[in-house]
Amino acid sequence: MLTAILTGFLFSIFLVFTGKFFKGKLSILASLIPLGLFVYFFQFIPAIAGGEVIMRSYEWIPSFNVDLGFKLDGLSLLFSLMITGIGFLVFAYTSSYLKGHEYLDRFYGYLASFMGAMLGLVLSDNMITLFVFWELTSITSFFLIGFNNTNPASRKSALTALGITGIGGLFLLAGALLLNNMTGTYSISEMLSMSEAIRENEFYFLAVIFIFGAAFTKSAQFPFHFWLPGAMKAPTPVSTYLHSATMVKAGIYLLMRFTPVLGGENIWNTTLIVVGGITMVYSAIHTIFRTDLKGILAYSTISALGILVFLTGLGTQEAFLAAAVFIIVHAFYKATLFLVTGIIDHQTHTRDVTRLSGLNKIMLPVGIAGILAAISSAGIPPTIGFVGKELTYEASLHYESLVIFLMIAIVVTKILLLYAGFVAGIKPFTGKLPEELSNTKKPGFVLWAPPLLLAILGIVFGIAPFIIEAPLIKPVVEAMGADASNIHLALWHGFNTVFILSLITIGVGTALYFIIKPSKGLENGIARFDFIAPENILTKFNKIFMSISNFWTNFFQNGYLRNYISIIILFLVVLVGYIMIGSTRFTIDYNSLSKITVYEITTTLILIAGIFYTVFTDSRLAAVAAMGVVGLSICLIFVFYSAPDLAMTQFSIDTLTVILFVLVLYKLPKYLKLSDYKTRLRDGILSTIFGLIITTLALEVLSEPVSKEVGDFYAANSYIEAHGKNVVNVILVDFRGVDTLMEISVLSIAAVGVFGLMKLRLKMKDRRRYADTGQNTENNKN
Amino acid sequence: MRTTIILKTASNYLLPVLLVFSIFILLRGHYLPGGGFVGGLIASIAFILHSFANGLPKTKELLIMHPGFLLPMGLAIAFLSGFAPVALFDLPFMTGLWSHDPVAILGSVGSALFFDIGVYLVVNGVTLTIIFTISESA
Numbered sequence: 058m059l060t061a062i063l064t065g066f067l068f069s070i071f072l073v074f075t076g077k078f079f080k081g082k083l084s085i086l087a088s089l090i091p092l093g094l095f096v097y098f099f100q101f102i103p104a105i106a107g108g109e110v111i112m113r114s115y116e117w118i119p120s121f122n123v124d125l126g127f128k129l130d131g132l133s134l135l136f137s138l139m140i141t142g143i144g145f146l147v148f149a150y151t152s153s154y155l156k157g158h159e160y161l162d163r164f165y166g167y168l169a170s171f172m173g174a175m176l177g178l179v180l181s182d183n184m185i186t187l188f189v190f191w192e193l194t195s196i197t198s199f200f201l202i203g204f205n206n207t208n209p210a211s212r213k214s215a216l217t218a219l220g221i222t223g224i225g226g227l228f229l230l231a232g233a234l235l236l237n238n239m240t241g242t243y244s245i246s247e248m249l250s251m252s253e254a255i256r257e258n259e260f261y262f263l264a265v266i267f268i269f270g271a272a273f274t275k276s277a278q279f280p281f282h283f284w285l286p287g288a289m290k291a292p293t294p295v296s297t298y299l300h301s302a303t304m305v306k307a308g309i310y311l312l313m314r315f316t317p318v319l320g321g322e323n324i325w326n327t328t329l330i331v332v333g334g335i336t337m338v339y340s341a342i343h344t345i346f347r348t349d350l351k352g353i354l355a356y357s358t359i360s361a362l363g364i365l366v367f368l369t370g371l372g373t374q375e376a377f378l379a380a381a382v383f384i385i386v387h388a389f390y391k392a393t394l395f396l397v398t399g400i401i402d403h404q405t406h407t408r409d410v411t412r413l414s415g416l417n418k419i420m421l422p423v424g425i426a427g428i429l430a431a432i433s434s435a436g437i438p439p440t441i442g443f444v445g446k447e448l449t450y451e452a453s454l455h456y457e458s459l460v461i462f463l464m465i466a467i468v469v470t471k472i473l474l475l476y477a478g479f480v481a482g483i484k485p486f487t488g489k490l491p492e493e494l495s496n497t498k499k500p501g502f503v504l505w506a507p508p509l510l511l512a513i514l515g516i517v518f519g520i521a522p523f524i525i526e527a528p529l530i531k532p533v534v535e536a537m538g539a540d541a542s543n544i545h546l547a548l549w550h551g552f553n554t555v556f557i558l559s560l561i562t563i564g565v566g567t568a569l570y571f572i573i574k575p576s577k578g579l580e581n582g583i584a585r586f587d588f589i590a591p592e593n594i595l596t597k598f599n600k601i602f603m604s605i606s607n608f609w610t611n612f613f614q615n616g617y618l619r620n621y622i623s624i625i626i627l628f629l630v631v632l633v634g635y636i637m638i639g640s641t642r643f644t645i646d647y648n649s650l651s652k653i654t655v656y657e658i659t660t661t662l663i664l665i666a667g668i669f670y671t672v673f674t675d676s677r678l679a680a681v682a683a684m685g686v687v688g689l690s691i692c693l694i695f696v697f698y699s700a701p702d703l704a705m706t707q708f709s710i711d712t713l714t715v716i717l718f719v720l721v722l723y724k725l726p727k728y729l730k731l732s733d734y735k736t737r738l739r740d741g742i743l744s745t746i747f748g749l750i751i752t753t754l755a756l757e758v759l760s761e762p763v764s765k766e767v768g769d770f771y772a773a774n775s776y777i778e779a780h781g782k783n784v785v786n787v788i789l790v791d792f793r794g795v796d797t798l799m800e801i802s803v804l805s806i807a808a809v810g811v812f813g814l815m816k817l818r819l820k821m822k823d824r825r826r827y828a829d830t831g832q833n834t835e836n837n838k839n
Numbered sequence: 840m841r842t843t844i845i846l847k848t849a850s851n852y853l854l855p856v857l858l859v860f861s862i863f864i865l866l867r868g869h870y871l872p873g874g875g876f877v878g879g880l881i882a883s884i885a886f887i888l889h890s891f892a893n894g895l896p897k898t899k900e901l902l903i904m905h906p907g908f909l910l911p912m913g914l915a916i917a918f919l920s921g922f923a924p925v926a927l928f929d930l931p932f933m934t935g936l937w938s939h940d941p942v943a944i945l946g947s948v949g950s951a952l953f954f955d956i957g958v959y960l961v962v963n964g965v966t967l968t969i970i971f972t973i974s975e976s977a
Contacts, residue, residue, distance in 0.1 A: 705872060
């Protein structure tokens, strides 16, 4: 199973080296990867339908309880099949859609990595693994959405999407850590058995918030929905893949996966119903005001996601069943509509629905696919969409409270979605072919076959829903923690309330389609309300945030080293001083101190003289030399207190510091009075306080009872275990050797940094010199 | 910079002496005060003294390669000395490996010595890189 997940990533690495071969005619071969994976997952169907759950676990970081645990049950199988199945069609479609594109190989690389990440996401049983793949989908989708990276709007949408879903990822991580804290495990299957304990835990509420935060951002729920319409800047195959079957369904998957763990409580259900309800109605209304085909599809996608959240929130067996069916319904018709839109865009170079009509005369198979998808999305029999809609109505109708509100919300949504589906799937293909489109070329087989296949499958599953009932739907409902034994999918449910509601939906929706024509006027009408749209509120917030951080950064990072040091010391003084006030005893045990010798007094006097000389001298060089005196005096003190290693190092370092100073000072202008009296006074006070605090701290440490455990351990073991008699050195190279390894790495980085900065400045200087003297810069370039 | 002939002459003799001294400090570190860090610093001081007396180009000539190359070399030696127990004996990273019999002069030789040599090279490389770069560009 791990191999299956990694295939996508391996393929994209493979493309790095062999990409140029896949840009041309061979590009369609890339679709063999998802096809192979689809077949692989397909063969698990009998086992899963038989109630089996396949677990695979590979050790990763056992000390943190993190393993690569994967679980294949009904829910993950359904998603895996969608990811690989629709993936196959999208891969194939792309080979024709982006034929001859300069970066087609790159595109396949992103797409394959994304597919791998998605598979990992839906198969992970360990929450940390889940989080890793969750973030990987955000990152890979960033590259996919921003694929047209020369277009600023495209880059911006990619960033928005990454930002929103990235925040969600952090929520997921927080949720994982919190749940681990509550249960002691990261395994979702193990959490299942502790569901009751989790729900009684005082942090249950917080865990739910975190999971919601992750799911709502990923699945574009109100008010985080705006990244999704923006993501339509991506090439259409990406939109198809991300928005019909994969990326945005990840949030739904998360909610479904956690329903048996966290669900059943009021907060869980009510929040989901309210958020899902608002999202589905809000974005369904939005579809009326769009003229861009992809815009319409984007909002209808958000609305469909709202329905899924809503259904998950209802929490009954009927609702789970409806959700399971609706996932398939939506994947089929939405993928079809996106692919159809892509073909229209590819052939006519417009997606403006007001200008499109009568295209069936040119691309009949595409027209059939579009119309079939539209009637499936409308829920007209005999499509699978009809089955899904009936189940949705039934689930809402049988909910325990406020049925009337739920019904109004869901019926209004469905009516508007029917309208949206008709506009996207039927409008471009009916009516008169306009003059300007009459030269449109026919699309090739590879373009029209995938949507047609999906659309036909939608009808086949509608006529014979039992095909998917046992292998796919039942295991999903079971995975969500409900009993699935009495489920029977059927096209005809009898003449009842639900059927009447269906008739109303179809009637009103169709009427709406003939009454309201999409127009620029409507689109501009809604634009007036943009100022209260969540997206714009966020943009404003971003601007304020940017200016505050600008101010903040300029205030603290003003480029003067002396200010940095003052701020650091001031901060330390305030922090340490605050803690020390009240807890310091100011007692010194004179008996425990060693006698003061004449050497020490002399050295200290020299040291003090050095300090005063440094501060008051008028010459830079003398100041540096005096600093050296201070350093060497400290060296001597180390020697007195038998720390020869420290003394040696300090001695060498001091020598080098003086050399370094001299090197820099040598080039500086002659002595200038840089600081005035006030600054000097301020710095003097600051450093005096700092010195006092450090002194008090040192004395305070002395009066604490000493724990010699660590020191004794090193002293006792350094010869036995590490064959060394110099304990300090043994600690450096052996006991704490990894620390030293890190330290020398940091030192190397610092050296490379200095080298880079200085050499870069040299080059800049050279360039400027060339420019100043008016020499031929062409030569320089060459 | 003007330099006296005394310094110039002395530095030519001091360089090898200081280098030998730095290696001495490096090797004695396991039993007595010293070690790779101090050793590396002393070695770099030796070169810097030489460059003060004879000018940077002369010192660079003497070094053959840029001191920056010491960084990856030292890091690699230090890392490999820690990785050897993993690769050879399937022991945890940085487990000390020791020769059975003490070697003449050095005493017992082990992976820690190689680690210290790595530290010596890195410290030497870092100091020389920084100081050479600054004195070239300032």
